Amino acid sequence: MALQQDIKVAVDAVVFGYESKGNLSVLLIRRGVDPFKNTWALPGGLVLEHESLEAAVKRELKEETGVTMDYLEQLYTFGKPKRDPRNRVVSVSYFGLVRPNHFKIKADTDADEAKWFPVNDLPKLAFDHKTIFNTAEKRLKGKLLYQPIGFDLLSAEFPFSDLEHLYATILGQDIDRRNFRKKIMSFGFVEETNKIQQVRSGRPAKLFKFNKQKYDALLDNGFYFDIKFV
Amino acid sequence: MALQQDIKVAVDAVVFGYESKGNLSVLLIRRGVDPFKNTWALPGGLVLEHESLEAAVKRELKEETGVTMDYLEQLYTFGKPKRDPRNRVVSVSYFGLVRPNHFKIKADTDADEAKWFPVNDLPKLAFDHKTIFNTAEKRLKGKLLYQPIGFDLLSAEFPFSDLEHLYATILGQDIDRRNFRKKIMSFGFVEETNKIQQVRSGRPAKLFKFNKQKYDALLDNGFYFDIKFV
DNA sequence: ATATATTTGTGTCAATACTACACAAAATAA
């Protein structure tokens, strides 16, 4: 066994953008080369020989869209023999969440154009990228239910409503503000600051911050975040 | 970009064996070739060019250990540039759970020997296989808490104590039999049969069965299995 | 300046879910 093998390894990124209440989008590029020339696709590309998978996906994302991500989580590896019509390509996919308006997106290398699309109104995607996207969306929702994802995303200090809207948007459903706040505060890793912020119209909001130390300590004790109910 | 790339794609399997109360083991092979000749390792090997990842991992497992698995779940893809001292090898890992005594394990191809090891008493492992194993063990425990893993594993009809022991073993802690049974039965996808089985000494046990249809229907409705507490 | 709209902040109560706990029944083994 251990025959000659000619399989390429690629990475693809599903980058979700949370802008404001109800606005969940995903970052796509328009392919500039065949196959699937001019079709929208997830940013990604081949891994370089001495580069880690994480480095590769961040590099491709940067090159193709201009977006820089600190944290991307590995999602799944797609390896069906015919998923790329040219060669055998195994794709290791990653996903992450950012605020779109923190970036000026660009076009570069073999991508013609990069653009945010609302998750509920996607164009046709190249390769098996729709499958990858679906997997990522499911995982994002699932993850939210037992991990305080989103704290990386919010500003260091944020009004509570930011968290509420983030959850409501990703889960695609309303949450009970009182119960949500009670639950989150009960965990103890979100703390009130004594700052107050006035952004929109309405009563000014206290700012809160995420205490990562406390959170990590809890995790070490086998703590299991649980907000299934909200 | 799209430079020449010479990366190999491999698969590795972390197969857990649940035998009886307190006996959780993992299937290893002793490598017959360098590097790491004579060191214990996870079963696995290179993916063939026209073979899916799932097919590859099942084939390698069969060849190296004689174990046939219906269901293996993808775990994680390990791709650090130096994880294999020879070439760049990206490994897509899988994990699963079986009853060890259902198989006669053998030795074959480039594996010298296959053997079950208790998870708490592992030998030194080749490559980064200890990392892979740790990831799998963590995932197995986590999965148990929100999915009825183990029904594939048990006989079609089983006494309730089998489930209890499976959970207790994998979680590595005692469970309250009454509360556990109440909770599982409340889900509605485990049904009592009218058969009775006498195996060990003690009162004979009713046999139960898993109703996969009901389970799948629940999943479709966004149902979230939850037995964190047991 | 005043009225209107918007957003934040907060408590209670009923219903459900969790957890701790012990003993009889049915069989085998000694």
Add this chain to the structure above:
DNA sequence: TTATTTTGTGTAGTATTGACACAAATATAT
């Protein structure tokens, strides 16, 4: 025939969940 092993079952106290509404603080419109 007695001891041992394993199954099967209910209750009550406690904790968590989820439903629900209105006043406070500000911006915006007239």
